[in-house]
Amino acid sequence: MINNLKKNSKPLSRRAFNTLLGSMGLAAVSSTKSYPKFDAIPERVVVIGGGFGGATAAIYLKKMDPNIEVILIEKNLLYATCPFSNTVISGMNKFSYILKSFNYFEKLNIKVIHDLAIEIDSNNKKITLNSGRVISFVCCIVSPGIDFDYESIIGNSTNIQNRIPHAWRAGFQTQLLRKQLVAMPNGGTFIISPPPNPFRCPPGPAERISLIADYFKKNKPKSKIIVLDPKDKFGKQSLFKEGWAKLYPNMIEYRNSAEFGKVREVVADKMVLVTDIDEVKGDVINLIPGQKAGRIAFNSGLVNQSGWCPVNHATFESKLEKDVYVIGDASISSPMPKSGVSAYSQAKVCAAAIVSSLNGEIVKNPKFINYCYSLVSPDYGISVVKVYEFNGEKIKLIDGAGGKSPPNQTNKFRRLEAQYAEGWYKTITKEIWG
Numbered sequence: 245m246i247n248n249l250k251k252n253s254k255p256l257s258r259r260a261f262n263t264l265l266g267s268m269g270l271a272a273v274s275s276t277k278s279y280p281k282f283d284a285i286p287e288r289v290v291v292i293g294g295g296f297g298g299a300t301a302a303i304y305l306k307k308m309d310p311n312i313e314v315i316l317i318e319k320n321l322l323y324a325t326c327p328f329s330n331t332v333i334s335g336m337n338k339f340s341y342i343l344k345s346f347n348y349f350e351k352l353n354i355k356v357i358h359d360l361a362i363e364i365d366s367n368n369k370k371i372t373l374n375s376g377r378v379i380s381f382v383c384c385i386v387s388p389g390i391d392f393d394y395e396s397i398i399g400n401s402t403n404i405q406n407r408i409p410h411a412w413r414a415g416f417q418t419q420l421l422r423k424q425l426v427a428m429p430n431g432g433t434f435i436i437s438p439p440p441n442p443f444r445c446p447p448g449p450a451e452r453i454s455l456i457a458d459y460f461k462k463n464k465p466k467s468k469i470i471v472l473d474p475k476d477k478f479g480k481q482s483l484f485k486e487g488w489a490k491l492y493p494n495m496i497e498y499r500n501s502a503e504f505g506k507v508r509e510v511v512a513d514k515m516v517l518v519t520d521i522d523e524v525k526g527d528v529i530n531l532i533p534g535q536k537a538g539r540i541a542f543n544s545g546l547v548n549q550s551g552w553c554p555v556n557h558a559t560f561e562s563k564l565e566k567d568v569y570v571i572g573d574a575s576i577s578s579p580m581p582k583s584g585v586s587a588y589s590q591a592k593v594c595a596a597a598i599v600s601s602l603n604g605e606i607v608k609n610p611k612f613i614n615y616c617y618s619l620v621s622p623d624y625g626i627s628v629v630k631v632y633e634f635n636g637e638k639i640k641l642i643d644g645a646g647g648k649s650p651p652n653q654t655n656k657f658r659r660l661e662a663q664y665a666e667g668w669y670k671t672i673t674k675e676i677w678g
């Protein structure tokens with residue numbers, strides 16, 4: 245297996261490989277064996293999931309070593325990004341704006357198979373696909389994103405998704421919530437109940453609330469938003485609340501866990517959420533369930549009792565299955581949040597770790613970054629940046645290395661951040677999906 249290098253391909257020199265790592269913000273490798281070892285590179289790394297984590301990993305594996313055969317398995321023909329899906333729900337952008345194709349990967353010599361991966365057998369190094377096809381691998385990276393935990397609320401199930409959408413995986417659900425808001429009468433009530441921790445995109449619910457408030461303000465000004473948040477605080481809370489007071493006074497009624505407890509039951513027929521203290525009725529309800537790792541991680545023995553995947557933070561190799569790496573939302577990567585940028589940052593580190601290990605090298609002390617823009621309105625952006633490093637044991641926040649939008653800024657300042665948000669989205673999606 246390990247001597248199957250393509251005959252005409254030229255291996256990277258050590259210097260070129262380290263230069264490439266350096267240009268990506270990764271620490272140079274240290275050798276545990278004599279160099280070069282490129283004739284020892286195995287042929288095939290399979291990546292499951294073509295979202296922020298998986299697609300980035302596939303690209304960077306190929307960039308770091310063109311000799312590796314990279315196969316990307318993605319169940320959908322098109323990928324709808326969750327980032328900027330709130331702008332589709334509010335009508336700011338069309339659905340097509342967030343749709344990405346996989347054509348670009350062919351140009352990079354990455355083979356894309358559109359199929360559902362059912363199970364990874366790490367002992368025999370094989371992945372079984374829904375079609376019955378079996379794909380072998382030397383290393384496998386899994387970035388399957390999230391699944392939902394419907395069971396914790398009575399009456400909540402996948403059967404009511406068409407009535408009460410979560411819209412927390414972009415696609416049909418995004419369009420459905422948009423349609424429901426358009427059909428809602430002026431003066432109607434929109435209820436949103438964000439999920440408990442940990443979940444994908446901590447500032448995402450507040451951005452959704454903001455952009456729906458913007459839609460109501462412009463189109464249905466008598467309408468009201470009730471937020472039933474089962475937590476006591478949320479990401480960028482003070483900045484969002486400052487924006488809400490300024491842009492949407494009296495429209496958003498935000499209740500935290502101290503004020504209503506939890507949502508205990510969904511009565512879909514009556515469009516009612518039953519909480520610990522009352523019953524709340526809405527015209528449109530967006531209940532976002534608690535979350536866990538995507539199903540393939542459960543099928544393949546990659547999750548622990550938390551419902552997420554424990555990984556070595558220097559490499560993202562699973563702590564439960566050898567030669568299988570888990571990145572992105574499905575991994576336990578705290579204190580990094582579950583975000584597209586975290587997944588993108590982890591993907592680069594993971595790709596570098598695999599290419600290094602195949603060559604008898606070790607990547608030392610990887611660094612990570614998460615930067616996150618949110619829109620409080622189409623012209624009002626806020627952001628936060630955090631930098632992390634592997635401290636020899638786990639990922640740790642580097643104090644003082646990040647920053648957050650300051651409070652009480654001018655409209656011009658907020659408008660600029662909204663423009664940066666769009667610039668960020670266009671840049672990162674262009675880099676990943678071409």
Ligand code: FAD
Pocket residue numbers: 292293294295296297298317318319320323325326327328329330359360361362387388389390411412413444445448452538539540571572573574582583584585586587615616617
């Ligand atoms: P995903 O991007 O979900 O990718 C998983 C992929 O794997 C999917 O394409 C899926 O089809 C595929 N897949 C799953 N299982 C299988 C299988 N068995 N076989 C084949 N394919 C499979 N993050 C940011 O950084 N910035 C933002 O502004 C931002 N905004 C957001 C707004 C909202 C409303 C939401 C919900 C999220 C937002 N996020 C944002 C978070 C971001 O979307 C996720 O953190 C990110 O997508 C995680 O990447 P991932 O690779 O782990 O999973």
